[in-house]
Structures are given as C-alpha cells and as structure tokens.
Amino acid sequence: MYQKPSIPFSILNRRVLRRLYLVALVIVATLVAIWWEKVQTPQSITVTALAQPQTFVVDEPIQPIPLKLALNQSKVALGKTLFRDPRLSADNRVSCLSCHHLSRGGADDKAFSFGVNGNVGNINAPTIYNTEFNAHLNWNGKYETLEDFIQAVIQNPMEMGIQWSVLRQKLQQSPKYTQAFAKNYSDGLTAANIKNAIATYVRSLYTPNSRFDQYLRGNKKALTDAEKEGYRLFKANGCVSCHQGMNVGGNLYQKFGIMGDYFRDRGNITQADLGRYNVTQDEADKFVFRVPSLRNVALTSPYFHDGSVKTLEGAIRVMAKYELGRSLSDKDTLLIAQFLRTLTGEHPELN
Numbered sequence: 001m002y003q004k005p006s007i008p009f010s011i012l013n014r015r016v017l018r019r020l021y022l023v024a025l026v027i028v029a030t031l032v033a034i035w036w037e038k039v040q041t042p043q044s045i046t047v048t049a050l051a052q053p054q055t056f057v058v059d060e061p062i063q064p065i066p067l068k069l070a071l072n073q074s075k076v077a078l079g080k081t082l083f084r085d086p087r088l089s090a091d092n093r094v095s096c097l098s099c100h101h102l103s104r105g106g107a108d109d110k111a112f113s114f115g116v117n118g119n120v121g122n123i124n125a126p127t128i129y130n131t132e133f134n135a136h137l138n139w140n141g142k143y144e145t146l147e148d149f150i151q152a153v154i155q156n157p158m159e160m161g162i163q164w165s166v167l168r169q170k171l172q173q174s175p176k177y178t179q180a181f182a183k184n185y186s187d188g189l190t191a192a193n194i195k196n197a198i199a200t201y202v203r204s205l206y207t208p209n210s211r212f213d214q215y216l217r218g219n220k221k222a223l224t225d226a227e228k229e230g231y232r233l234f235k236a237n238g239c240v241s242c243h244q245g246m247n248v249g250g251n252l253y254q255k256f257g258i259m260g261d262y263f264r265d266r267g268n269i270t271q272a273d274l275g276r277y278n279v280t281q282d283e284a285d286k287f288v289f290r291v292p293s294l295r296n297v298a299l300t301s302p303y304f305h306d307g308s309v310k311t312l313e314g315a316i317r318v319m320a321k322y323e324l325g326r327s328l329s330d331k332d333t334l335l336i337a338q339f340l341r342t343l344t345g346e347h348p349e350l351n
C-alpha cells in the first residue's frame with residue numbers, strides 16, 4: 001500500500017513551531033527588559049510614588065481624594081513655618097497666608113487680594129487646598145508644578161515682590177531656619193530648598209473624606225436624597241463635562257462664555273480677563289480659563305477669576321447661562337448647590 005510521505009507536513013510543523021519559539025523569545029526578552037528597567041531605577045520610582053496619589057477608582061466621572069498621602073512630615077513642618085512668615089515678602093508684611101486663608105477654604109474673601117506694599121491684585125485668589133491634584137496652576141494655567149509656581153509668586157510684585165537672593169540672605173539670619181534647612185536638606189538653605197519645603201507643605205493641604213467622597217467609596221447613606229439628586233442634575237446638565245476628575249475641575253481649559261458673551265454683559269474688560277491668551281498670545285485662547293476645582297467650593301466665595309459673584313447659587317446660574325446656554329429652575333439650582341456643599345472635605349485647618 002502506498003502511503004503519502006509525511007515529511008513535508010512535519011517540516012511545515014517544525015517551521016510553525018520555530019516561529020512560535022521566536023515570538024515567545026521576543027516576549028520573554030521584552031519582559032526581562034521591563035523588569036531590568038524597574039530594578040535599575042528604584043530611586044526615581046520611590047520619589048514619584050511619594051508624590052503620586054493612590055487613586056481609588058470608581059465608575060464615576062469624579063474620583064475621591066486619597067485618604068492619605070505619604071509626605072515628609074519634617075519638610076511639611078518647615079514649609080508650614082515659611083508659609084506663615086511675612087519675611088517672605090519685600091516689606092515684611094505679606095505671607096502666603098495673607099491671601100490664602102486656610103480657615104476660609106484656602107482662598108481670600110475679597111475679590112482681589114492685597115499684596116506687598118498694599119498693591120491690589122487683578123484676579124481672585126483661588127483655594128490653595130488640593131492644588132497638587134490640578135493639572136495646571138493659576139486661572140490661566142501658566143504653571144504646571146508647585147515649584148514653578150512658587151518660583152514666580154516670590155518675585156511677583158503683586159504678591160511677595162522679593163528677589164530670591166535677598167530672601168535667602170534674610171532667612172539665613174535666623175538660626176532656626178539655618179538649622180531646620182540643614183536638618184532637612186544636605187545642601188541647607190538654598191532657593192530650591194525653600195521652594196521644595198513650601199511645595200511640600202502645600203501638598204499636605206489636601207482635603208479627603210468629604211461626604212461626597214464617602215458616597216463614592218460606597219457609603220450610599222453619606223448623601224441625602226436631595227444631594228444625590230443635585231449630583232444627578234450636575235451630570236445631566238453637563239457641568240461634569242468640564243468639572244470632573246479627582247478635583248472636580250483643574251484639568252481642562254475652557255472659554256468663559258461659550259454660550260453667551262459673559263464679558264460684554266459684565267463690562268470693563270481687564271488684562272486678566274484675557275485668561276490663557278496672556279500665556280500663549282494665541283487669539284483662540286482669549287477668555288479661556290482653566291476649569292477650576294469645585295472641591296470646598298462652599299467655602300471659597302467670591303467666585304470666578306473676577307470675584308464677581310458672592311453666592312454659590314449665583315455662580316451656578318452664571319455657569320448654566322454662559323457655559324451651557326440653559327436657564328436652570330430655582331429648585332434645580334438649589335439642588336446642585338446642595339450637592340456642591342458635600343464637596344467640603346477634611347483638614348485640621350480648613351474650618
């Protein structure tokens with residue numbers, strides 16, 4: 001009986017197998033390379049792990065703030081002292097605390113704050129709480145990191161108005177500071193370390209465990225039915241398309257006045273009103289602002305970059321009109337305000 005030779009088939013099989021081996025080899029080599037990379041850079045991994053919040057992922061457009069961030073407490077304490085020290089300003093009268101009142105939501109209750117030499121700023125002081133979770137800093141998003149921001153605020157003539165070299169010399173006269181910097185930093189009292197200490201303290205100003213976060217973490221009783229309805233309306237009306245993520249804002253740019261001309265209606269357009277245009281000089285960025293965080297928003301009146309609206313309900317109406325082209329009923333406005341009040345979190349200095 002004639003049997004078909006099976007050789008060609010086994011050659012084919014062997015070829016397939018060889019290819020499979022090759023593919024497997026490439027996968028193993030890639031995995032080893034990834035592993036090696038991780039083993040090689042343990043330092044950078046630990047450093048970023050400290051700054052990165054551990055996210056608690058929920059199936060909602062808003063995420064809860066981490067309950068605890070790992071921060072160097074000794075640097076936090078040093079930054080806390082600097083934050084309150086008026087020697088950080090040219091005339092020894094203004095500290096960070098002058099404009100960012102920690103017990104009033106981390107903002108100022110004035111539309112525009114007073115800086116060094118009594119200069120009045122041209123934009124409302126935003127909250128300093130939870131700034132670490134904002135993708136961009138300032139109303140116009142000019143800065144990406146707290147360190148860059150602090151670099152600028154120290155020299156800003158409307159705020160601290162002091163040269164770094166002068167500030168360093170001033171602080172060097174205080175043995176308390178030289179000792180504290182020597183304890184925390186191998187190179188002692190430098191501009192970079194002043195920035196780092198203040199930034200570390202600002203990072204400690206986060207406000208977890210708001211009633212809304214408790215709700216997101218699974219405690220359905222943390223909100224009343226009216227507050228839950230307010231959250232539903234916040235989503236259904238589209239507020240959440242701009243105010244979302246862990247900070248309920250802070251991660252997008254949008255024009256203020258998409259559905260109506262807010263600035264024409266308000267009048268007296270200022271340089272600050274040009275928003276992101278002041279950073280990019282791009283016509284398309286005129287009147288564009290970073291969508292602000294709504295965390296602790298019940299405590300940060302007056303509202304908007306121009307500090308023009310005193311009540312939360314008023315701010316919600318402006319948003320509905322100019323950002324969404326809707327007029328909300330009084331009932332829905334109150335319900336959304338009730339929801340926004342559940343975003344007030346916990347921090348020993350918050351209230």
Ligand code: HEC
Nearest residue numbers: 095096099113114115123124125126131137138139140159
């Ligand atoms: C004179 C009042 C004033 C002083 C003093 C002041 N700030 Fe501010 N701060 C502001 C204003 C106003 C803004 C908003 C500026 C803008 O958007 O153009 C701001 C913004 C910020 C922001 C960005 C917040 C965000 O989410 O965008 C941080 C962080 C901050 N300040 C920290 C500090 C620190 C740290 C100090 C002390 C070194 C300080 N500020 C001193 C008024 C002040």
Ligand code: HEC
Nearest residue numbers: 238239242254256289290291303304305315316319320323
């Ligand atoms: C298209 C994007 C967009 C939508 C939609 C939107 N907002 Fe805003 N929201 C912004 C921007 C941008 C600002 C900052 C405006 C400014 O002051 O320049 C802001 C500011 C606010 C403020 C003031 C915050 C502060 O600290 O001053 C509140 C409150 C607010 N929004 C609530 C809402 C509510 C409630 C809704 C839904 C009815 C809503 N927003 C819809 C973009 C949006």
